Amino acid sequence: MLACRGLMKRYETDRGSVDAIRGIDLDVGSGRYAALVGRSGSGKSSLLAMIGGLSRPTAGQVLIDGTDIWALSDSALAAFRSAQVGYVFQFASLLPSLNAIENVALPARLAGVRRQGDILDAAAGLLADVGLDNHFDALPSELSSGEQRRVAIARALMNAPKLLLADEPTSDLDERSEREIMALLLDLNRRRGTTLLLVTHSLALAAEAEPVFQMLDGTLAP
Numbered sequence: 001m002l003a004c005r006g007l008m009k010r011y012e013t014d015r016g017s018v019d020a021i022r023g024i025d026l027d028v029g030s031g032r033y034a035a036l037v038g039r040s041g042s043g044k045s046s047l048l049a050m051i052g053g054l055s056r057p058t059a060g061q062v063l064i065d066g067t068d069i070w071a072l073s074d075s076a077l078a079a080f081r082s083a084q085v086g087y088v089f090q091f092a093s094l095l096p097s098l099n100a101i102e103n104v105a106l107p108a109r110l111a112g113v114r115r116q117g118d119i120l121d122a123a124a125g126l127l128a129d130v131g132l133d134n135h136f137d138a139l140p141s142e143l144s145s146g147e148q149r150r151v152a153i154a155r156a157l158m159n160a161p162k163l164l165l166a167d168e169p170t171s172d173l174d175e176r177s178e179r180e181i182m183a184l185l186l187d188l189n190r191r192r193g194t195t196l197l198l199v200t201h202s203l204a205l206a207a208e209a210e211p212v213f214q215m216l217d218g219t220l221a222p
């Protein structure tokens with residue numbers, strides 16, 4: 001489902017170049033729950049951004065269901081991302097002026113889906129799936145950080161992506177919310193067959209994943 005071949009990322013800075021990713025090959029089968037672990041600075045976010053079509057590799061390929069995503073034109077890549085990949089980041093990044101259901105609906109609006117009724121029905125269903133059926137009208141500022149994270153997960157699923165990328169999705173949450181968010185992600189992975197790639201510092205969170213990739217200074221540990 002997901003394959004990386006010879007991936008490299010070099011950042012050019014005022015102080016010279018940084019080789020953040022130094023030749024990575026990996027495979028994740030369809031419907032799997034995979035984890036990417038490693039110390040701060042080992043390159044996890046850089047790798048995820050290339051896999052998610054957000055940051056162009058210096059060399060190598062990312063194949064999602066056989067599509068070499070970095071060989072696509074910018075507009076084709078944007079369309080591919082919007083249709084096939086969902087993102088949950090460290091901070092929820094909801095739009096503060098939109099309520100929960102409008103935030104969840106946004107990816108479908110951006111993808112050009114026109115039937116507003118269908119969009120709102122789908123967004124309501126997703127909010128119910130993440131346990132927020134009573135908060136459709138709440139603004140992000142009226143929700144706890146765990147609830148905001150749930151809205152972000154529902155939003156990531158709006159366009160029914162095949163691949164869900166989650167970068168430290170529970171990092172600033174208390175233990176109970178962390179457990180609940182992880183249970184939710186794993187349930188979505190199992191029930192919908194969405195392939196999940198989770199970046200985490202936590203070996204405990206990665207324990208249920210298969211495969212687990214360990215990043216070490218821009219490469220994968222054998």
Ligand SMILES: Nc1ncnc2c1ncn2[C@@H]1O[C@H](COP(=O)(O)OP(=O)(O)OP(=O)(O)O)[C@@H](O)[C@H]1O
Pocket residue numbers: 011012013018019020038039040041042043044045046047
């Ligand atoms: N835009 C950038 N410009 C220059 N260097 C960068 C940039 N982004 C990341 N780096 C460097 O690349 C390396 C990998 O960073 P990255 O953020 O991918 O690591 P990480 O494993 O995700 O870390 P963390 O767990 O702290 O988020 C680090 O040395 C970092 O300083």
